[in-house]
Amino acid sequence: MQCPRCNWQNHASYTQCFSCQAPLPVAGAQAGAAPAPFGFPTPAPAPRPAPAPSHQAELVEVFPGTLARLGATLIDGLIMLLVPIAMVLAWVFARAAFDAAPNAAYPGALALAVLGLFSPALMDAMGPGSPGKRLLGMRVATATGERPGVVRSMLRHFLKYTLTLGLTLAIPFLLHRVLTALFGERGLHSSMTGTFVVASSASHTAIQKAVALERGPGWFLKAMVVLGALSAFSFAVMVAVALWNQGDEPANPHREQVRELDKAARPVLQLVENHYRSSGGFPANAAAIGITQAGQLPTGFKALTIEPTNGVVRLTIAEGAGEPLSGKHLVYMPTMKKRKGQSDLGKWQCGSDDIARENLSFGCRHAVAGAAK
Numbered sequence: 001m002q003c004p005r006c007n008w009q010n011h012a013s014y015t016q017c018f019s020c021q022a023p024l025p026v027a028g029a030q031a032g033a034a035p036a037p038f039g040f041p042t043p044a045p046a047p048r049p050a051p052a053p054s055h056q057a058e059l060v061e062v063f064p065g066t067l068a069r070l071g072a073t074l075i076d077g078l079i080m081l082l083v084p085i086a087m088v089l090a091w092v093f094a095r096a097a098f099d100a101a102p103n104a105a106y107p108g109a110l111a112l113a114v115l116g117l118f119s120p121a122l123m124d125a126m127g128p129g130s131p132g133k134r135l136l137g138m139r140v141a142t143a144t145g146e147r148p149g150v151v152r153s154m155l156r157h158f159l160k161y162t163l164t165l166g167l168t169l170a171i172p173f174l175l176h177r178v179l180t181a182l183f184g185e186r187g188l189h190s191s192m193t194g195t196f197v198v199a200s201s202a203s204h205t206a207i208q209k210a211v212a213l214e215r216g217p218g219w220f221l222k223a224m225v226v227l228g229a230l231s232a233f234s235f236a237v238m239v240a241v242a243l244w245n246q247g248d249e250p251a252n253p254h255r256e257q258v259r260e261l262d263k264a265a266r267p268v269l270q271l272v273e274n275h276y277r278s279s280g281g282f283p284a285n286a287a288a289i290g291i292t293q294a295g296q297l298p299t300g301f302k303a304l305t306i307e308p309t310n311g312v313v314r315l316t317i318a319e320g321a322g323e324p325l326s327g328k329h330l331v332y333m334p335t336m337k338k339r340k341g342q343s344d345l346g347k348w349q350c351g352s353d354d355i356a357r358e359n360l361s362f363g364c365r366h367a368v369a370g371a372a373k
Contacts, residue, residue: 074131083116
């Protein structure tokens, strides 16, 4: 080993120079280190600075894990489930008070139910977080670390328990993978509302740094989600309106009569189906399916005709049904479907060409005018 002071070539095991007695540098030390003055000990090397935390470490510090977020969701969902149960119990024990003043009680009960369902969102917006998040040490924040606000928090809550949870439960593995690929671990609800679930101890500065590293969906994907949600909402509204209009009709005993007659006619339709599947065509008349006299008809009917070209079955209601059904008709039109490349009978559409619509049950309101006479 060469002495840095006098350039004497020493043995590798020497710690001092044989010529000038100066201390020799330790093997493995940095080659560019300056030698210590003669008679002074070699200074210890300066400690290396701690490595800066990686981006992934910052994300782990700010964003909780998947299991923690799932646990918070389950806790909040349980609380939301208890609210309707409490409302039902309140209804049972205070039904007399509700019936006495329905105009004031029903809107109040509805408001309390909505408030209970959105209570976790309100806690996220105006407090330190929902019960599940507070228990597991997290909260909802914006990209700057602030609280999300009431409107944004309620929208996030609605999307979470409708679209995100609904799509995930529809096809658990596939749709969960699709949502994760499109929106990341944040989920659809957080990505669409610009919110983040962060650790309660994370500072605003740490949140802003971590958010800057997060990948978010583009405007096109957000627009597609909004259009899909609007389409689904419009469809749900139309279905609800249709059901409401049906259920809003006044009580009518004739509808129940038609419903019972429809049930009684099903064995005749089954005989027609059996004939079609065995022969490949519709029966020419009632005798072809074994009904040769009126006494063999189902209860409530007095005559039967079958159209062999299209299979339309026309049953005449007996006189015992009373007005306005006596002598009127129930008409059944078969629908065809393809099965293994061959035509087969599907469902029967029930209707009437001489009974008023309000007297028909909801299952017998298909348009059959002119199908058979």
